[in-house]
Amino acid sequence: MSMAQQKSLCPPSTSKKAEKYFEDAREARKNKKTFSVVKEYCEKAIAEDSVYADALKLLGDFAWQSRQDKAMAAAYERLLLNCPDASSDAHYRLAN
Numbered sequence: 001m002s003m004a005q006q007k008s009l010c011p012p013s014t015s016k017k018a019e020k021y022f023e024d025a026r027e028a029r030k031n032k033k034t035f036s037v038v039k040e041y042c043e044k045a046i047a048e049d050s051v052y053a054d055a056l057k058l059l060g061d062f063a064w065q066s067r068q069d070k071a072m073a074a075a076y077e078r079l080l081l082n083c084p085d086a087s088s089d090a091h092y093r094l095a096n
């Protein structure tokens with residue numbers, strides 16, 4: 001499933017601040033920043049919009065890649081609680 005398809009499954013954020021922090025998180029990940037840097041931006045986005053699916057998914061995905069199991073589980077559980085169809089990867093990774 002492409003990112004465009006996944007995005008359409010959950011409502012977008014209505015907070016401009018949350019979107020800005022999310023973009024900062026994406027840029028940090030793209031620029032190979034540490035997990036803690038990406039996590040900080042994601043957490044700021046989530047603080048502005050507690051059900052921001054894209055930020056929760058990014059946090060969960062990068063936590064999984066960084067082997068941060070507790071952070072991954074927390075992000076994915078919150079993501080799926082608010083948007084159950086957000087990510088098949090989240091379902092799979094939580095089950096394993």
